[in-house]
Amino acid sequence: MYVGHLAVALSAVRLKRDAPLWMLLLAAQGPDWIQLGLEVLGSDRAQLYSHSMPAVFVAALAFALACLWQTGSSRTAVLIAAVYASHLVLDLVTGTKPLWPGGHAIGANLYNRPALDFVLEASLVVIGWLLYHGTVRARRWTRPAFAILATLIACQAMLDVGQGLRLIRNERNARLKAQEEAEQAHTQPKGM
Amino acid sequence: MIHRFPFLDAMLQGSLQLSDGLSLRHFVAVLCALSLPVAVILSADRKLRRH
Numbered sequence: 039m040y041v042g043h044l045a046v047a048l049s050a051v052r053l054k055r056d057a058p059l060w061m062l063l064l065a066a067q068g069p070d071w072i073q074l075g076l077e078v079l080g081s082d083r084a085q086l087y088s089h090s091m092p093a094v095f096v097a098a099l100a101f102a103l104a105c106l107w108q109t110g111s112s113r114t115a116v117l118i119a120a121v122y123a124s125h126l127v128l129d130l131v132t133g134t135k136p137l138w139p140g141g142h143a144i145g146a147n148l149y150n151r152p153a154l155d156f157v158l159e160a161s162l163v164v165i166g167w168l169l170y171h172g173t174v175r176a177r178r179w180t181r182p183a184f185a186i187l188a189t190l191i192a193c194q195a196m197l198d199v200g201q202g203l204r205l206i207r208n209e210r211n212a213r214l215k216a217q218e219e220a221e222q223a224h225t226q227p228k229g230m
Numbered sequence: 231m232i233h234r235f236p237f238l239d240a241m242l243q244g245s246l247q248l249s250d251g252l253s254l255r256h257f258v259a260v261l262c263a264l265s266l267p268v269a270v271i272l273s274a275d276r277k278l279r280r281h
Contacts, residue, residue, distance in 0.1 A: 040263070041267060044267055044268070044271065048271070059271070059272065059275050060268075060272055063268045063271060063272070064268075067264055067268070070260075070264055071264065074257070074260050074261070074264070077248075077249060077251070077252045077257075078248055078249060078252060078257065079249065080249035080250055080252075082250065082251075174275075174278040174279060180278070182273075182274035182275075182277040182278050183274065183278060185270055185273075185274045186270060186271050186274045186275075189266070189267055189270040189271075190267055190271075193263070193266065193267050197263070
């Protein structure tokens with residue numbers, strides 16, 4: 039999942055209005071940042087160390103403790119941990135992840151259906167945006183408010199269009215390869 | 231001339247590998263994809279809270 043994680047962070051503001059938004063956003067994307075960092079360091083198990091259940095549990099706890107130290111609020115700390123943990127649950131809908139070391143990657147892998155993925159994530163964004171907007175006093179269609187909604191939906195659209203084009207290209211390449219192999223088999227002299 | 235500088239050449243072609251399986255192009259793409267929406271939200275939030 040991509041912007042759906044940020045929608046969760048926006049929704050969480052409704053539950054605890056004084057929770058630091060930057061911390062909620064960072065927690066919502068936490069496993070992805072950890073994965074990127076590990077990939078830069080050359081780890082070949084970056085996804086396991088960032089998105090598996092033990093990894094998410096440890097990191098969510100660390101985030102909660104950091105939040106407790108920063109804000110002094112245990113409710114905010116629990117909320118941050120929950121937002122962090124939601125990352126894995128949502129990723130199981132759109133992708134496949136290894137939940138345990140040595141375990142197979144599982145998940146509904148909605149990325150293979152980009153249109154459906156877009157509908158799901160855009161819906162989450164609209165819900166999250168509406169919940170978040172209830173916590174600020176500004177009118178709904180002010181420029182900054184609209185910027186949040188438009189940016190998130192545009193980012194998701196770019197990701198899903200890219201994914202759709204990649205799927206079409208892969209399918210075309212597979213078809214061409216199969217065609218080539220069939221032609222080769224056809225032109226090869228019999229009995230060789 | 232650029233081909234005399236393999237590092238720059240690889241960087242511009244997007245084939246520079248930061249580590250096994252991670253190219254500079256991929257790294258920059260993911261970095262932007264993660265940070266851009268967050269930057270927009272935080273900036274807009276600051277403006278909305280000021281209203």
